[in-house]
Amino acid sequence: MISIVSPVYRAEKILPKLVREINTMMQKLNTDYEIILVDDRSPDNSWEVMKNLAGFHPALKIYRLSRNFGQHAAIMAGLSKATGEWIVVMDCDLQDQPKEIEKLYLKALEGYDIVQASRVQRKDGQLKKLSSRVFYKIFNYLAGIKINNEVANFGIYHKKVIRQVLNVNDYIKFFPLFINWVGYRATTVDVDHQERDEGKSSYSLGKLISLAFNVIVSFSDKPLKLFVNLGATISLISFLGGAWVFIKTLRGEISEPGYSSLILSIWFLFGVTFMCLGILGVYLGKTFNQTKNRPVYIIDEE
Missing domain, CATH: 3.90.550.10 (Spore Coat Polysaccharide Biosynthesis Protein SpsA; Chain A)
Structure with missing residues (x-):
């Protein structure tokens, strides 16, 4: 058949x-x-x-x-x-x-x-x-x-x-x-x-x-993992930027102390938040996919 x-x-x-x-x-x-x-x-x-x-x-x-x-x-x-x-x-x-x-x-x-x-x-x-x-x-x-x-x-x-x-x-x-x-x-x-x-x-x-x-x-779930990597990358860049600003401050090359460190700290926290949301999203996505139980189709006539 x-x-x-x-x-x-x-x-x-x-x-x-x-x-x-x-x-x-x-x-x-x-x-x-x-x-x-x-x-x-x-x-x-x-x-x-x-x-x-x-x-x-x-x-x-x-x-x-x-x-x-x-x-x-x-x-x-x-x-x-x-x-x-x-x-x-x-x-x-x-x-x-x-x-x-x-x-x-x-x-x-x-x-x-x-x-x-x-x-x-x-x-x-x-x-x-x-x-x-x-x-x-x-x-x-x-x-x-x-x-x-x-x-x-x-x-x-x-x-x-x-x-x-x-x-x-x-x-x-x-x-x-x-x-x-x-x-x-x-x-x-x-x-x-x-x-x-x-x-x-x-x-x-x-x-x-x-x-x-x-x-x-x-x-x-790779898109979620990409967001995790994005958050980690942003955090790393902001950390390196902070170290660079710190060195510039010690050399007396920063005319307005506080402004650069504030901006960098915002970006750092933003990156950490993004990374954490991505990690949570991975687990929430997995749970969501497992708990859905609606019928995929309904046959009306045959």
């Missing part, structure tokens, strides 16, 4: 072609399969189209979230319903081509638990490609891991991998990061990446920045 999971948002015109091409590909593979579409409370007519398609395609299972929770939460909802030994995750906009599932599956049969699609020639806009490169460079530095910006959600994953991904309790969900984090034997395969079949991406620049900030803060 192979499960194909796809989050849906603003895709009413794309869905019939998506389901048709997946069916064609899976019949070629001659294996049992299910298609799981999760409507992330799309404001268009996607849900009605999905219900209509489900009436004609017995392999199609559809779910609708109670509100818009975001792409990665919708992916998690779909993964929780998948029953296949292998699970394919792909976007619904047909930039991820269903015909490439065969290539991913055959590679997985060579002994890999994770086979991700590498978009060597991305057909996204220049802004999206640039923002993606910048995000992953910053994230890889802050998180201390390496994620390839040519790899996104599209790939095939063994059920044991998905089981562990679903066990990751972070409230902020980011599927490619979780796949990287859980480990297992992984590889990538070059695939054909197409332009969006209809409409445009729902990720605006503001949403991309917000997602990047939330993921970095959720997964890494």
Whole structure:
């Protein structure tokens, strides 16, 4: 059994072609399969189209979230319903081509638990490609891991991998990061990446920045440690400045004694305060992440 999971948002015109091409590909593979579409409370007519398609395609299972929770939460909802030994995750906009599932599956049969699609020639806009490169460079530095910006959600994953991904309790969900984090034997395969079949991406620049900030803060405490280092650096500089002023005072080169030492002491205390707040922030951030227990998604209809 192979499960194909796809989050849906603003895709009413794309869905019939998506389901048709997946069916064609899976019949070629001659294996049992299910298609799981999760409507992330799309404001268009996607849900009605999905219900209509489900009436004609017995392999199609559809779910609708109670509100818009975001792409990665919708992916998690779909993964929780998948029953296949292998699970394919792909976007619904047909930039991820269903015909490439065969290539991913055959590679997985060579002994890999994770086979991700590498978009060597991305057909996204220049802004999206640039923002993606910048995000992953910053994230890889802050998180201390390496994620390839040519790899996104599209790939095939063994059920044991998905089981562990679903066990990751972070409230902020980011599927490619979780796949990287859980480990297992992984590889990538070059695939054909197409332009969006209809409409445009729902990720605006503001949403991309917000997602990047939330993921970095959720997964890494390095930004807090940077503030600790900043505070320590400021304190060190102010201490050295104080020693320099003290020497200048002994030499009689300070015409207005007291002013320089006052300013330096303010900067010193500011640095110490900054450092202490950073240390407290590390522990508060860890505690905060552990105590959050809100549901990541709510399924309204199925």
